[in-house]
Amino acid sequence: MTELREHHTLHTRVVAAPADTVYQLVADVTRWPVIFEPTLHVRHLERDGDNERFRLWALVNGEVKDWTSRRVLDPEGRTVSFRQEHSRPPFASMGGQWRFAPQRDGRTMVSLTHDFTVPGQEAGAWATEGVNRNSERELAALARIAELPHAIDDLVFSFTDRLELSGAAADAYAFVDRADAWPERLPHVRRVRLREDPPGVQDMEMDTVTADGSAHTTRSVRLCFPDSSIVYKQLVPPALLFGHSGAWEFTPDGAGGAVAVARHTVAVDPAAVPKVLGEGRTLADARAYLRAALGANSRTTLGHAAAHAGANASALAPGGPPHEGTR
The missing domain is CATH 3.30.530.20 (START domain)
Incomplete structure (x- = not known):
């Protein structure tokens, strides 16, 4: 049996917008398909206060993948933590967190971390490439919308x-x-x-x-x-x-x-x-x-x-x- 290998990634971007504005764009997952390029569709399964469970379809390295995730929203701490319930191959597990740190000049440092396990070196390279590509695209799309001088609505x-x-x-x-x-x-x-x-x-x-x-x-x-x-x-x-x-x-x-x-x-x-x-x-x-x-x-x-x-x-x-x- 191929040994599972654990991987960690960190992607950051400074966004020229208030932290609460940027946080809300990530917190409202229903808007993701029109904001984030990889996301195709989101279907909520459960919502209870700051806890939610949904099924998400996305493009990963050009392939349509879907999974069910749980998220915990912390509007005061400006974090969104996520964990997939049953990851799709080659992923054996996947989770991570969004963080939104206000800067003195009014901008926001956005950090997106992922931790995931996959079997073997080849699958690990494929998975890491997909996570890196999607993370960079998501951060760029987040900045593109948040930095505009218009209300999100x-x-x-x-x-x-x-x-x-x-x-x-x-x-x-x-x-x-x-x-x-x-x-x-x-x-x-x-x-x-x-x-x-x-x-x-x-x-x-x-x-x-x-x-x-x-x-x-x-x-x-x-x-x-x-x-x-x-x-x-x-x-x-x-x-x-x-x-x-x-x-x-x-x-x-x-x-x-x-x-x-x-x-x-x-x-x-x-x-x-x-x-x-x-x-x-x-x-x-x-x-x-x-x-x-x-x-x-x-x-x-x-x-x-x-x-x-x-x-x-x-x-x-x-x-x-x-x-x-x-x-």
Whole structure:
């Protein structure tokens, strides 16, 4: 049996922002997918005061990994301690801590430590490379957001669109799952390249057009939870954004129909606002534009998914037309 080896890493960065501001960005894990490049999705499992438990999906050396972690938040001491419950190979264990130390000049020294065990030298090198890369990216992303002269809530915001379906949630889910067919099914989608490996993890590149005629190319990782939800993180977001994540959720209503919800969370890049929207446009203009543009495309997709589910429901009804299936 290969002996487990223990590794320790320390990464630091001075961030030109108050310690409490930087601490809050790390403490609110729900914002991580649009702030931290490696993080794809976070799903809370438990919350109790300053203790929380969640499942997290992230890119590690280009591979999608997921694990369940527990965290202890200490807002007074400005620390966030974390420990994975069941680490994914090659990691046998993983934990660490964030520390936020105020400096006399108003800046913050951020320290991120990791301790982990892996079997063997080769796995240790791979794991250390991944931890180092992700830690440096996370610290850089943290500084990029925290150092901006805007309130965090003005930069990072969420919104939803909701639609009741006359058909089954599973049929609406299937429509969104088959994104490779969107160019033939959705008016705002020009091109899709979709690869799924392993099952349930999709790499999607897509060309879309917004209502004002603007064209965008995005690349996303999508995590598919059959018949219930598809969550995604854009690896290449539109020029106006630092980050964009979202979800498609499908819930049966108990009466033969279902409810579909499209969720978006975005982090706006203020420097891109005049470049994309024109000189003199503000962060508020960007928020309104994003709400309208992303919401319009989501509502279009939900509408077509609803029609698809409704058509299948009609086909299954007595005397209905032949059922063409959902795949």
